[in-house]
Amino acid sequence: MAHDDDTQALERAYQPSRGLGVAVSDPAENPGLPPHRERMTDKDPRAEKAAVRTVYTLFYLSLAGSIWAVAAYMLFPIESGLAIDIRHNNMYIGIGIAFALLALGIGAIHWSKALMSDKEYIEHRHPTRGKDLTREAAVKAFSDANDDSGFGRRTVIRNSLIAAVIASILPGVTLFRGLAPHNNSHGNPIAGDPVALLKHTMWEKGMRLARDPEGTPIRAADVTLGSAFHVIPEPLAELGHHDGYMEEKAKAIVLLMRLRPEQLIEAEDRKDWSYDGIVAYSKVCTHVGCPVALYEQQTHHLLCPCHQSQFDVTDHAKVIFGPAARPLPQLPIAVDDEGYLIAQRDFTEPVGPSFWERH
Amino acid sequence: MSTATLKEDNKQKPLGGRFIGATANYLDERTSMSGFVKELGRKIFPDHWSFMLGEIALWAFVAVFLSGTFLTFFFQASMAPTHYTGAYAPLRGVEMTAAFESALRISWDIRGGLLVRQIHHWAALVFIAGIGIHMLRVFFTGAFRKPRELNWVIGFVLFILALAEGFTGYSLPDDLLSGNGLRIIDGMIKGLPLIGTWTSFLIFGGEFPGDDIVGRLYTMHILLLPLLVIGMIVLHLMLMIVNKHTQFAGPGRTNDNVVGYPMMPVYMSKMGGFFFIVFGVIVLIASFFQILPFWDYGPYDPSPISAGTQPDWYIGFADGALRLAPPHLDVPLGNFTLSLGIVIPVLVLGLFIVVVALYPFIEAWITGDKREHHLADRPRNAPTRTAIGVAGMIFYAVLWAAASSDLMATHFMLTMEGVIHALQALLFVGPVLGYFVTKRICIALQKKDREIVLHGYESGRIVRLPGGEFIEVHQPVDVYDRWKLIDYTTYEPLVVRPNAKGRIPWHENLRSSISRWFYEDRLQPLTQAEIVAADAHQHHTLAHDEEIEAAEIAGAHERAGVTSDDQVAPADLHVGETPNTPSSVIAKEPAKPRKRKKSEDGE
Numbered sequence: 001m002a003h004d005d006d007t008q009a010l011e012r013a014y015q016p017s018r019g020l021g022v023a024v025s026d027p028a029e030n031p032g033l034p035p036h037r038e039r040m041t042d043k044d045p046r047a048e049k050a051a052v053r054t055v056y057t058l059f060y061l062s063l064a065g066s067i068w069a070v071a072a073y074m075l076f077p078i079e080s081g082l083a084i085d086i087r088h089n090n091m092y093i094g095i096g097i098a099f100a101l102l103a104l105g106i107g108a109i110h111w112s113k114a115l116m117s118d119k120e121y122i123e124h125r126h127p128t129r130g131k132d133l134t135r136e137a138a139v140k141a142f143s144d145a146n147d148d149s150g151f152g153r154r155t156v157i158r159n160s161l162i163a164a165v166i167a168s169i170l171p172g173v174t175l176f177r178g179l180a181p182h183n184n185s186h187g188n189p190i191a192g193d194p195v196a197l198l199k200h201t202m203w204e205k206g207m208r209l210a211r212d213p214e215g216t217p218i219r220a221a222d223v224t225l226g227s228a229f230h231v232i233p234e235p236l237a238e239l240g241h242h243d244g245y246m247e248e249k250a251k252a253i254v255l256l257m258r259l260r261p262e263q264l265i266e267a268e269d270r271k272d273w274s275y276d277g278i279v280a281y282s283k284v285c286t287h288v289g290c291p292v293a294l295y296e297q298q299t300h301h302l303l304c305p306c307h308q309s310q311f312d313v314t315d316h317a318k319v320i321f322g323p324a325a326r327p328l329p330q331l332p333i334a335v336d337d338e339g340y341l342i343a344q345r346d347f348t349e350p351v352g353p354s355f356w357e358r359h
Numbered sequence: 360m361s362t363a364t365l366k367e368d369n370k371q372k373p374l375g376g377r378f379i380g381a382t383a384n385y386l387d388e389r390t391s392m393s394g395f396v397k398e399l400g401r402k403i404f405p406d407h408w409s410f411m412l413g414e415i416a417l418w419a420f421v422a423v424f425l426s427g428t429f430l431t432f433f434f435q436a437s438m439a440p441t442h443y444t445g446a447y448a449p450l451r452g453v454e455m456t457a458a459f460e461s462a463l464r465i466s467w468d469i470r471g472g473l474l475v476r477q478i479h480h481w482a483a484l485v486f487i488a489g490i491g492i493h494m495l496r497v498f499f500t501g502a503f504r505k506p507r508e509l510n511w512v513i514g515f516v517l518f519i520l521a522l523a524e525g526f527t528g529y530s531l532p533d534d535l536l537s538g539n540g541l542r543i544i545d546g547m548i549k550g551l552p553l554i555g556t557w558t559s560f561l562i563f564g565g566e567f568p569g570d571d572i573v574g575r576l577y578t579m580h581i582l583l584l585p586l587l588v589i590g591m592i593v594l595h596l597m598l599m600i601v602n603k604h605t606q607f608a609g610p611g612r613t614n615d616n617v618v619g620y621p622m623m624p625v626y627m628s629k630m631g632g633f634f635f636i637v638f639g640v641i642v643l644i645a646s647f648f649q650i651l652p653f654w655d656y657g658p659y660d661p662s663p664i665s666a667g668t669q670p671d672w673y674i675g676f677a678d679g680a681l682r683l684a685p686p687h688l689d690v691p692l693g694n695f696t697l698s699l700g701i702v703i704p705v706l707v708l709g710l711f712i713v714v715v716a717l718y719p720f721i722e723a724w725i726t727g728d729k730r731e732h733h734l735a736d737r738p739r740n741a742p743t744r745t746a747i748g749v750a751g752m753i754f755y756a757v758l759w760a761a762a763s764s765d766l767m768a769t770h771f772m773l774t775m776e777g778v779i780h781a782l783q784a785l786l787f788v789g790p791v792l793g794y795f796v797t798k799r800i801c802i803a804l805q806k807k808d809r810e811i812v813l814h815g816y817e818s819g820r821i822v823r824l825p826g827g828e829f830i831e832v833h834q835p836v837d838v839y840d841r842w843k844l845i846d847y848t849t850y851e852p853l854v855v856r857p858n859a860k861g862r863i864p865w866h867e868n869l870r871s872s873i874s875r876w877f878y879e880d881r882l883q884p885l886t887q888a889e890i891v892a893a894d895a896h897q898h899h900t901l902a903h904d905e906e907i908e909a910a911e912i913a914g915a916h917e918r919a920g921v922t923s924d925d926q927v928a929p930a931d932l933h934v935g936e937t938p939n940t941p942s943s944v945i946a947k948e949p950a951k952p953r954k955r956k957k958s959e960d961g962e
Contacts, residue, residue: 016730016731017728017730018728018730019726019727019729019850020725020726020727020850020851021726022848022883022884026886026887027884027887028845028884028885028886028887028890029887030610030612030846031611031838031839031842032611033610073470077470078467078470079446080446081445081447081448086473089470089473090473090477091646091647093471093474093646094643094645094646095646097474097639098642098646100639101635101638101642102635102636102640102643104632104635105631105633105634105635105636105637105638106632106636108628108629108631108632108635109632111628112626112628112632116624116625116628118620120611120619120620121401121403121618121620121621122616122618123402124615125603125615125617125731125733127731128506128601128602176561179562180564180565181564181565194557194559194560198566212662213660213662230663232662241439242440246569246660247568249662250566250661253662283662288542288543288545288547288701289542289543289545289546289549289567290543290664290668291661294666305667305765306539306543307678307681319686319687321775321776322686323681323684323686325688325698325699325700326689353549353550354550354689354696354700355549355550355559355696356549356551356554356555356556356696356698357695357696358696359695
C-alpha cells in the first residue's frame with residue numbers, strides 16, 4: 001500500500017504545461033451532481049408494470065416479424081421474372097426483417113431506459129500516461145534489451161539489418177510489374193508499351209466508318225444535314241471480347257456530324273479532312289475520357305455529360321467551356337468508290353485524356 | 360475463483376445460477392477472463408445523443424459486413440464474356456461480363472437477393488454518412504484534443520478506407536454507370552505527372568478497360584480493405600476505452616471523472632438495441648427504396664453514356680473538384696505534358712484532406728497545451744475552431760454541389776456556365792463568409808450565455824412600475840443548469856519573447872500571429888467571485904421588484920375597492936419556469952367580472 005501512495009504522489013507531481021490556456025485564479029465552483037430524480041416507473045408500480053408489458057410485447061412482436069419474413073420468402077416467388085413479383089418479394093421479406101429488428105431494438109432500449117437502474121455513477125479518470133514506475137520499467141526493458149543485444153552498439157550489424165529489411169521489400173514490388181502485360185504478350189509487339197498503345201487507335205487508311213454497335217458502313221448520302229452518327233471502325237464489330245474489342249472501342253469511337261460547309265471554320269492543313277460538311281471527331285473526352293455523347297444540333301456544340309466540357313464542332317472541336325484542356329482530335333475522312341465514308345488515316349494525335357508522355 | 364469455490368463449499372447458489380457459474384468458472388480458469396470483465400463490465404459511459412453518431416457508423420458497418428458476406432456467395436468477380444439466361448427478360452441472351460451477369464442473378468433470380476444487395480448498398484451509404492457526421496461531432500466539440508489526437512487520425516483513416524470500400528464496391532457490377540466512373544478514375548490517374556500513364560496501365564492490366572479490373576477491385580473490396588477497416592475499428596474502440604469517453608460539461612462532471620451509466624447492463628442493452636434499430640432502419644429503407652437499378656443502364660460499353668451522370672454522393676466532392684477546374688490547363692514541358700486540369704483538383708483535395716487529418720496537431724501546436732482534455736467543448740466556446748469547421752464544411756459542400764452542376768442547371772433553368780462560374784466563386788468566397796459569420800454568431804452566443812448566467816433568463820413576466828415603466832423580470836437559472844454555461848476553458852494569444860540567444864525564432868512569430876487570429880476575440884471564463892456578486896445583485900433586484908410589485912397589487916385592489924381579505928396575493932413567482940400571466944396575478948377564477956371592470960377603469 002505504501003508503494004501505491006508513492007506512485008500517487010509522483011503522479012501528482014506531473015503537471016503538464018497549460019500552454020496558452022488561461023489560468024483562472026478563482027475558478028467557478030462545480031455545484032456537484034444534482035439530486036436524483038425518480039422516473040414514473042420508479043414511483044408508480046402501475047407504470048413499472050406497463051413498461052414491463054411494453055418490453056415483452058415488443059419482443060414478441062419481433063418474433064412475429066421474423067416468422068413473417070420466413071413466410072414471405074416462401075409466399076412471394078420471383079421465378080416469373082416480373083418486376084412486380086421482385087418488388088413484392090423484396091418488400092415483404094424486408095418488412096418482416098425490419099419489423100423484427102426494430103421491435104427488438106426498441107424493446108431493448110425501452111428496457112434500459114424505463115426499467116434498468118438509472119443511477120448515475122462517477123468513475124475517476126487517471127492520466128492516460130503510465131505510472132512513473134511503469135514507465136521507468138518500460139524504459140529499462142528497452143535499455144536492457146539494447147544492452148543484451150548490442151543493437152545500439154554494434155552499428156554495422158544494425159545498419160546492415162536495416163538495409164537488408166528494406167531491400168527485402170524490392171522483390172515484392174518488382175513482382176507487381178506483372179500487373180500489366182509485357183511486350184509481345186498476346187502476340188502484340190507493343191502490348192507492354194502504354195505510350196505507344198495510347199498514341200494509336202485501330203483506324204487506318206481506307207477503313208470504313210460504321211454504325212455503333214451494328215457495324216454497318218455509312219454512306220455519305222445517309223448523313224443528312226443536322227444528323228449525328230455514333231461511329232466505330234467497320235472491322236471492330238467482328239472483334240471478339242478476347243481480341244481487344246473493348247480496348248479498341250474505348251479509343252476508336254467517333255462522332256460524325258454534317259454541317260453546312262459554310263458553317264465550318266477549317267484550318268488550311270485540315271481543308272481536306274472533312275467531306276462536304278461531314279466531319280468526324282473522336283468521341284473520347286480529352287478531359288478524363290468519358291464519351292462526349294451529347295450533340296446540340298442548333299449550336300453545333302458537343303457536351304460531355306460527366307464534367308460538362310463543351311466543344312465547338314464548327315471550329316475544330318475546340319474547348320469553349322469546362323475543364324477539358326484540348327480540342328477533340330479530328331479523324332480525316334473521305335468517300336470511297338461506293339460512296340461509303342472511309343478514314344484517310346489514324347488520328348494525328350492521341351485520343352482521350354492527357355497523359356505525361358503525350359507529344 | 361476462490362469465492363466461487365467458497366460458495367460451492369457453502370452449498371450456496373452461485374451468482375446467476377449453477378450453469379452460468381460453472382461456465383464462467385470454466386472460462387476463467389482457462390482465459391483469466393474475470394479481470395477483463397471486472398475492468399469493462401461496469402465501465403462508465405457518459406450519455407449524450409451526439410455520442411451515438413459514431414455508433415451508427417459502427418453498426419452500419421456490421422450490416423455491410425453481414426450482407427456483403429451473403430453477396431460474395433453469388434457474385435462472380437470476372438470480366439469473362441457470358442450470356443445471361445435468367446428471369447429478367449430484357450437482358451436475356453445479351454453478351455455481358457460474368458460480374459454483371461452474377462449481379463443480375465443476385466437481383467432477379469435469387470429470392471431476397473435484391474433485398475440483400477440493397478441492404479448492402481444502403482448500409483454502405485449509412486456507414487460513410489455516419490463516419491462523416493461523427494467526425495463533425497468530434498471536430499466541433501474538440502474531442503480530438505490530447506489524449507485523443509491519434510484516435511482522430513485512426514478515425515480519419517477509417518473515413519478514407521470507407522470511401523475506398525464504397526468506390527471499389529460501386530465498380531463491381533461492371534455496368535454502364537460504374538464503367539464510366541472507372542473511366543474517369545483512369546483519366547485522372549493518367550493525368551498525374553510522371554507516374555500516371557504507367558499507374559493506369561498497371562492497375563487496369565493493360566489498356567482501359569481490360570479484363571482484370573473487376574477481379575482486382577474485388578480483392579481489395581472483400582479482403583484487404585475490410586481487414587484494414589476492422590483492424591482500425593478495433594484500434595479505434597480500444598483507444599476509446601483506454602482514454603475513456605469525453606463528456607459535456609455539467610453539474611458533477613469534471614475533467615477528472617466520467618459521469619454516466621455502467622456498460623453492463625445499461626449500455627449493453629442500449630447499444631445492442633441500437634444495433635438492431637440501425638440495422639432495422641437500413642432494412643426498411645432497402646425494402647422500399649430502390650438503389651442502383653444497374654439493369655436499366657446495361658453492361659459497360661465504352662461508347663454510350665446517359666445525361667445527368669452522377670457518382671455516388673460520397674465521391675461527389677472529388678468529381679465536383681474536377682468539374683470546377685478552368686479549361687485549357689495542359690502545360691507542355693518539353694516532350695511531356697503537365698495536365699494541370701487534373702493535377703490542381705487532385706492537389707486541392709489532397710491538401711484539404713491532409714489539413715483535416717492534421718488539424719488536432721495544428722491546434723495543439725498553437726495552444727502549446729499539454730494537458731488532457733476530457734470535457735467536450737460546446738462549439739460556441741471555441742469560436743475560431745467552429746468557424747474553421749464551418750468554412751471547411753462550406754468548401755466541401757461547394758465541391759459536392761458542383762458534382763451536380765448539370766442537374767442544378769436543368770432543374771432550375773439556369774445556364775451550365777452560370778452554375779459553374781457561381782460555384783467557382785463560391786468555392787473561395789463561401790468559406791470566408793462562413794468563417795466570419797460563424798465566429799460572430801459563436802461570440803454572440805457566448806455573450807448571451809454570460810448574460811443568462813449573470814442576470815438570469817427572460818421570464819416573460821412583465822411588471823409595470825409605479826412610474827408607468829414596464830420591466831421584464833429576469834429569473835435566476837437553476838444552479839445545475841447554469842453550470843453548463845459556466846464551465847469552459849479558453850486560451851490567450853501568445854506574447855513572443857526572445858529565447859536564450861536573444862532571438863525570436865520565426866516559428867514562434869508565426870505561432871504568435873496564428874494564436875492571435877485564434878484567441879484575440881474571446882470571453883474569459885467567469886470567476887467564482889463574479890458569480891457570487893451577480894447572485895447577490897440578482898437577489899437584491901428580485902427582492903426590490905417584489906416589493907414594488909406587492910405595493911402595486913395592493914394599490915390596484917384598493918382602487919378596485921376590494922377588501923383586504925379578498926385580495927389576491929401574488930403567486931410564488933420566483934419558482935418554476937412557467938411564466939406568470941398578468942391575469943393570474945390579479946384575479947381569482949370567480950372574480951372575472953371585477954377584472955373586466957378594473958380594466959375599464961384603467962382606460
